[in-house]
Amino acid sequence: MKIVGTVGSSTYEAIKRDVIFGKLSPGTKLKLGHLKERYQASLSTLRETLSRLASEGFVAAEQQRGFFVTPVSKEDLIEIANLRVLLECHALELSISQGDADWEGNLVAAHHKLRRMEDKMISGDLSDKETWKRYDWEFHLALIQACNSQNLLSLHAVLFDKYLRYQMLVLTYRGKEAVDEHQQIFEAALERNKDIARAMLKKHIVKGLEHTLAVME
């Protein structure tokens, strides 16, 4: 039994994915007529979708001039990385203070899945970037899951996706370094060592930022 959502929700997912994973390049004009064919939805449904994406910041809307894929810039990337540090480190600290056994269990599971995937990537199999990034996402989410603030989690989700778009844009893999950072954050979190965990997470994000900035030349 397959549960299909509304046309609206699936076009939302599709366009968002295409923006994040670069199938729709930054700055591209999103003409409704074209999108209609590409995503098989009506103009109204598309406008609804694009409005949502615009208020999350993946799309830019100009009054009576239509929609565009939000442009990228170094400044924007830096802002997003800094906000991720601020929010994610804060959430991590809360999570470490408040997390229970369920939190630990999910974290262990998420780290395990990510680790397996990363081992595969390191040994040269770069075939499934999307799954890899999904596991990365799930690991970072598992870390802060116990922060006990829905508002914080949802702000973080959007930020993470924006950051992810930049990573997908440069398309290069940071390799063993990032794997080690994940490992260190993971261990510090399980040991409930807030300061180390926080410092490692910050380092992880900042290193990722520098790497991406460097590739953007």
Added chain:
Amino acid sequence: MKIVGTVGSSTYEAIKRDVIFGKLSPGTKLKLGHLKERYQASLSTLRETLSRLASEGFVAAEQQRGFFVTPVSKEDLIEIANLRVLLECHALELSISQGDADWEGNLVAAHHKLRRMEDKMISGDLSDKETWKRYDWEFHLALIQACNSQNLLSLHAVLFDKYLRYQMLVLTYRGKEAVDEHQQIFEAALERNKDIARAMLKKHIVKGLEHTLAVME
């Protein structure tokens, strides 16, 4: 020459205002048919508007069950206040470090306007809460305007409005205490004293939170 925006943008403003200022109570079912009459817009336009408000968190959307005004709760208010402390204090610090003469000028102006309004309120004239809150908004915005992060400013804007809804909900005025806090934050910011400014802003937000929580019984 009067510049009128699109129907969409004005219904967006109208509904958002009605949610924030309590004309649409928390939890209310937003039936499209009713909204159509109330706001004089078509179903598609309304859906577009409600989708935007949903992704900002002022409205809750349930798949195939329509839209509701986002409910309120103590937990949600506490989350929002804590996030405001985190983001606004951070932005204030950046602003104080980087603000130039323009920043100072705008800040002085914004504080002056707010101060005049507050004096009027203290002397018993509670007739124009909406203008008062607009000046409050503009003062807090002026404080962090020079933080040099559009992303941070737009996250803050949504957060501030959500906090504002709770303040409007309880409808009581904190009086001279809040006025003094504004004054102290203002002076510390102009003197470029980050630590004091930060501490006062945090106190201001936390006191406001406690006051609102107390009234929510």
Added chain:
DNA sequence: CGCAAGATTTTTTTCGAAATATATGACATT
């Protein structure tokens, strides 16, 4: 009386087309 199956009404979701605005190109004027 309670409860469930089916029919009716209401509401949400989706679409296509009309109305409005912007962009493009042809043509005349300086």
Added chain:
DNA sequence: AATGTCATATATTTCGAAAAAAATCTTGCG
């Protein structure tokens, strides 16, 4: 050649109605 105007084409915005889903009401049965 540059600029401005007007007609044409293209795109966005808005609407009302059809299709799909959910909620409500009715009826029949144990």
